[in-house]
Amino acid sequence: MAPALWPCVSRILWLACLLPLAPAGVAAGLYELQLTTDSPVTTGAEVTITASLVASDNGSLVLPTNIHFYRFHWIHTPLLLTGKTDEAFSSTIRAVGNEPGDFPVSVWVTAANCWMCQPVARSLLVPSITELLVGNLVVTQNSSLPWPSSYLAKTVLKISFLLHDPSNFFKTASFLYSWDFGDGTQMVTGDAMVYYNYPIIGNFTVKLKVVAEWEQATLDAGKSITQKTGDFSASLKLHETLQGIQVSGPTQIESFQKMTVTLNFLGSPPLTVCWRLKHECLPLEEGECHPVPVANTAYNLTHVFRDPGDYCFSIRAENVISKTHQYHRIQVWPSSMQPAVFAFPCATIITMILALIMYVSLRNAHQKDVAEVADFDFSPMSDKNPEPPTGVKCCCQMCCGPFLLETPSEYLEVVREHHRLLPPLYKSVKTYTV
Known part of the structure; x- marks a missing residue:
């Protein structure tokens, strides 16, 4: 009986040993x-x-x-x-x-x-x-900007060194901090926090060297000075907000005159400037004007007004940290002189009319002189008449006589000298007496 029960007992014990394994x-x-x-x-x-x-x-x-x-x-x-x-x-x-x-x-x-x-x-x-100290630099400012590592110039910065020591290993150590602000200013402090004001805009790198010293027991029951160091840095981008825009330009002008307005930006050079001419001084909406990139603190606007009236320049400028608006009113009067586009055709028409009048007058005078010459009775030239002029004078008199001679009588005198006498219309008939 016992040998028959042993297989059952061994099977039960085996299952009991497997029970702890089930959860795992x-x-x-x-x-x-x-x-x-x-x-x-x-x-x-x-x-x-x-x-x-x-x-x-x-x-x-x-x-x-x-x-x-x-x-x-x-x-x-x-x-x-x-x-x-x-x-x-x-x-x-x-x-x-x-x-x-x-x-x-x-x-x-x-x-x-x-x-x-x-x-x-x-x-x-x-x-x-x-082997080095572990920590990091933290830079804070009252005015936070939405861009990484960006801060305002001419505003105090708080720069702190945070030592990473979770086990309080450096609780008996003394620290020395050597600061380099990247603009030529250096200082040594015993405090892990400093305040600094950058007077100009630009990109700077703050560098810090930290030295920690403490006494440590030696194996021979003595003491020794242990030192650890660490170098840390932080990059800064200093910007300046746009305080406003100064507008220099005329407030009154005549139509069809070119006007120039100078914009002076009070702050860091803006990234974009846009403007639009309106009848009322209203701020510009997004997408209302085409932005123009500007790299300096000054910018010139030019415009020609064609219609008289009251206008307003609406100007918007913005850089990476701020934006500002400005307005400039101007009154446009009607022009006292006609525009060249209308003056030129008028002058052309007047010139043509005057030329036509002069042509008609000269033509009438010439016809009158010819008629007087035709009615004049020419007589043969005597031997005492002077010989015809030669050279340039002759040519000028022949070609331009009617226009250069002072009087009609002088013209008739030239005709007598240079034209042969007409042959008689009849021949003389001899008569003989028988």
Whole structure:
């Protein structure tokens, strides 16, 4: 009978041994480990690493309520373990690194009563250990700007150094701070915070060198001075707000005259300027005018008014940190002179009319002189008449006589001298007496 019962008893004992494995097998793949650390830290200071067991689907699974249900296993060599704290679903260790470098730390979770079971979750983290001080520079200002590392010039800046020392390793150290503001100004302080005002705009880099010293016990019961240093920097972009726009230009002008208005910007050179001519001084809406890039603090506007009336220049300027509006009224009067576009045709017409009048007058005078010459009775030229003129005078008289001679009588005299006498219309008949 006993040999027959032994297989049953052994099967029951085998199932009893498998019962502790059931939760781990079911939980495998349903959870994950999240690791956090406060590294980097300096050599000799404690680094803290925390592992938290969470549901892999963002918390939809309910974790067991038994705080002893899981166990966390750590591998942290060569870091020296200085402390360990376990909670229900998290574990935290504290370790010290005496050499600089990056050291991997791994952790996995198993069932509390089954060390050899498959891990529920595992993870890896690489904390950093350095020989230098760890910290960063923080720059603040009362007026915050929406651009990274951008601040207002001529406004006080607060620059602070924040030491990263989570384990309070430097609690007995004394610090010395050497500042370089990038504009030629340097100073040394014993305080980790300074106030500085940049008087000009531009890009600057603040540099800080920190020295920490403290006494440390030696192996021979003595004391020695230990020193650590660190170099830090921060980039700054200093801007100046637009305080306004000064407009220089006429307030009255005649139509069809070119007008120039000069804009002087009180502040950093704006990135864009736009303007529009209106009958009333109203601010410009977005997209109402075409922006023009401007790289200087002055800009000239030119415009020609064609219609008289009252107008207003609406001007908007903006840089990377601010914007401003300005207006300039101007009264346009009717022009006292006709525009050239109308004056030229009128002058052409008048010139043609005058030319026509002169042509008609000269033509009538010429016809009258010809008629008087035709009615004049020519007589033969005597031998005493002077010989015809020669050279230029002759040519001029022949070609331009009617126009250059002073009187008609002078013209007739030239005709007598240069034209042959007409032959008689009849021949003389001799008569003979018988």
